[in-house]
Amino acid sequence: MAFRFIHTADWQLGRRFGRFDDALSGQLSAQRTEAITRIARAADQHDCAHVLVAGDVWDTTTPGNAVLRQPLDVMGENPGITWWLLPGNHDADGPDGLWDRVEAIAPTNVRALRTAAPVEIEPGVHLLPAPWARIHHGEDLTRWMEAAETPDGAIRIGLAHGSIKTFGTKDEGRASGETTEVIPPDRAATARLDYLALGDWHGRAGINARTHYPGTPEPDRFKAGDRGQVLLVEIDGPGAEPRVTDIPTAQYRWPVISATLRVDGSDVGADVERQIEGSAARHTLAEIHVSGETTVAEWAAFEAYLAELTDRCAHVEIRGASTVDLKVVAEDLDALDAQGSVRAAAEELRARREDMSLSEADRQLAGEALRLLFGFAATAEPAR
Template sequence: MVSFVHSSDLHLGKSFGTFPEDVRVRLQQARLESLTTLADIARTNGARHVLLAGDTFDKMTPAPKVIRGALNAMREAADVTWWVLPGNHDHVNATELWRTFTSDAPANVHALLRPEPVMLTDGVALLPAPPTERHPGRDLTDWFDDAATGDALRIGLAHGSIRGFSAEDGGASVLSFNRARDAGLAYLGLGDWHGQLQVSENTWYSGAPEADSFKHAMDPSALLVEVDGARVTVTPHPTSRLIWRASEVDLIGDEADLPLPPQDRARTLLKLTLTGRARPAVRRDLEAAFDHAAPDFLWAEAEFDGLDLVHETSDLDQIDRQGALRAAAEALVREADDQALSPEARATADAALSLLFTYAAEA
């Protein structure tokens, strides 16, 4: 029997340039700390190996501090053996990266830079398929079928897209769906898709240990893989230190509650999109509630542009009962409701009307 932890797509050194500096630092640190988490999962479950299926680094030229940080984290987990496959972001031809990595690597870290079998342990062969460029355009696992490994159990490790769905970064789908079967693999561990996915009984995308966007709904985890002869057991183990939550809220009537997570706010990135219709006072209360809660979160954003205003005479009275402001408000109502105008023009009128209500409330 052999057991190991399968993970991928750490993207160490990712810039997260759309976020404020303090948030970027937290996101980058969480990805580095995921190495410690993976080692803990292996150690707790009696696994001696961690297999990283590509894109350990976000780019071909990560800063020396990023490379050294990864190696130091692996060095500290000296009771775990690390097997690191290049991906399409950090492919084999990132020569300076892998020269530095291999020259500084401790004895428990192995870079899988060539498509040839290596012995994971006695009686267990690891077949790696390291990408040689960003989009190889061919199935780099095709050599698995005829690889000479004697009577050893065969484990495959590859990075790329499979099963006809789009790759994470738009690359071509080239890996064979049936590679594990055709090559006699006990398990095929894949990277590239950042969400966890079971392709077949013994072929899995591990997903990234930390999310990097709101794209995947499933909480990140790594896979504990246990192979006992023909029996393969795959068990997800949670890995994320940070939480990404995106919600779309469709408001009806006078609802005034936002779905704000009550717990773990300091480590949560929250994105709310509001749609539907609401009276100005309700929208104002929602915006105030969000503004009050936002500092509790690591990062929070709410999009109110899709929330249309319901215009009633009693609401206009809050602005003015007569005079120039009232006339302006009524004109904006007509524009916002005029289906002959473009959606952009109606939205502009709605936004201006919302500002009038805000000014009136603050007056």
């Protein structure tokens, strides 16, 4: 019978969302703990006795007692599951004593992996953890796995937290092995691992057949294509290629939606709507990147749609509105004012927006002023 377990990571319990109002922030924070229940349900449904959490269980090394205890209580409420928790970079096993606190109150089915040494979690199944002892360790914590001995015929599962390649540094994008901080993508092979369960990337990523990032079970940032899931991993035996299945767990979605406006009459709102997936709108935090060009009338309609969407969604952020090229046609100007000063002002603003001798900021400002003017016109009472 195949060995089955749930691979998850980056719960980041206790994370708070300051960019949103308190109500939404509270819901988002609460959902991170609620996700544990959904993970337990998935483990139960798929007959998994083990949940491997590949680091960043907590968002910080100094969570308050409630943030520390409540998730542990949830895990304790599922005694049929053993929860294997690995310290990551957010919750490193350092001087803050987080993992001492965890071990002091953890239920018996919760195991903290604080030492880089093989642990037999089932007969014939050995876990090789690579815990973080401090935030900046400057080395590949999985290297030890190559030399780690386990009994012949044992299933070897590596559990680590970190990047396969670096981000946000001078080494960004370099292949692994060039820096010491990253995990080599072939670590599963070099360490004779049947599976390397990784954490750190909040998005789902399969590096190779034996190496996977599950992403966070409950997304916490705008990212295109991010859904929030855990991985069901099944290993038939030593050396067998694991079967990996995504199991959705997220309550909230954080899509990044690109809305390119065109003057050809295409319905951008419908495009956006498709990406929102209408029924889940109230659990959607959408970041809409607006670009392209549009007419005054279509812009007004699109703005109205965005206003309505904002009401429906948990949160909507509009980016790039000032970059949209407002195509002002003669009818727009006529609608404003047939001959008078308003028309002259609109034409002046339009000329400024198209004046390439002005800075980008000045041109955008002129566009914004023009949009305001048309906005006033659209909402003004009929001229006397």
